[in-house]
Amino acid sequence: MPGPDLQPIALRPADPADAEAVAAIWRDGWRDGHLGHVPGELVAVRTPESFAVRAGERVADTTVAVVDGAVAGFVMVVGDEVEQLYVSAAHRGAGVAGALLAYAERLGREQGHGRVWLAVVTGNARARRFYEREDWVDEGAFDYPAEGPDGPISVPCHRYVKQVQGT
Numbered sequence: 001m002p003g004p005d006l007q008p009i010a011l012r013p014a015d016p017a018d019a020e021a022v023a024a025i026w027r028d029g030w031r032d033g034h035l036g037h038v039p040g041e042l043v044a045v046r047t048p049e050s051f052a053v054r055a056g057e058r059v060a061d062t063t064v065a066v067v068d069g070a071v072a073g074f075v076m077v078v079g080d081e082v083e084q085l086y087v088s089a090a091h092r093g094a095g096v097a098g099a100l101l102a103y104a105e106r107l108g109r110e111q112g113h114g115r116v117w118l119a120v121v122t123g124n125a126r127a128r129r130f131y132e133r134e135d136w137v138d139e140g141a142f143d144y145p146a147e148g149p150d151g152p153i154s155v156p157c158h159r160y161v162k163q164v165q166g167t
Ligand SMILES: CC(C)(COP(=O)(O)OP(=O)(O)OC[C@H]1O[C@@H](n2cnc3c(N)ncnc32)[C@H](O)[C@@H]1OP(=O)(O)O)[C@@H](O)C(=O)NCCC(=O)NCCS
Pocket: 029, 030, 032, 033, 034, 084, 085, 086, 087, 088, 091, 092, 093, 094, 095, 096, 097, 119, 120, 121, 124, 125, 126, 127, 129, 130, 133
């Protein structure tokens, strides 16, 4: 039985009215997970405005987790890639990330993918530990072409995968 302090987590597709909350979680979480671990060129283009623009453009790919009436985190899934997974600092360590990742895995399975994958910045220790705890497998280092205004920016990452069919 969950303790009385654990709030229920509801997942639902994002709508345009969520974009502002998604952008704020993305902006702050991006700094938590990436500063000191990615090229300065990428930090320079990940301005607060860039997150607002991308959150608005990506509503259709976004599923939000709602806790006590507020957006606590989100996931963006594109094909077999879990592209973005962010939880607000106030809601970390409380099961929100696990609920969002389980949803992304289920979506991949329902769409017929044998396995799903994601890229995590090599120095993002908290996220890597979380994925490993959720039984994702580290397939090693590679350079991820992160989206930039003038073309992709190469970022040192690790590729994690999880089998989702026949499990
Ligand atoms: C990555 C993220 C979604 C994980 O969600 P979370 O609620 O923080 O995850 P949890 O707290 O359940 O698990 C994190 C694990 O890292 C550990 N951890 C916590 N702080 C840590 C730190 N500073 N360094 C290393 N490990 C850390 C936790 O103890 C836990 O491991 P354990 O289960 O073995 O104890 C969340 O931290 C987040 O949004 N981070 C910022 C954005 C980000 O990096 N997104 C991922 C992009 S790929």
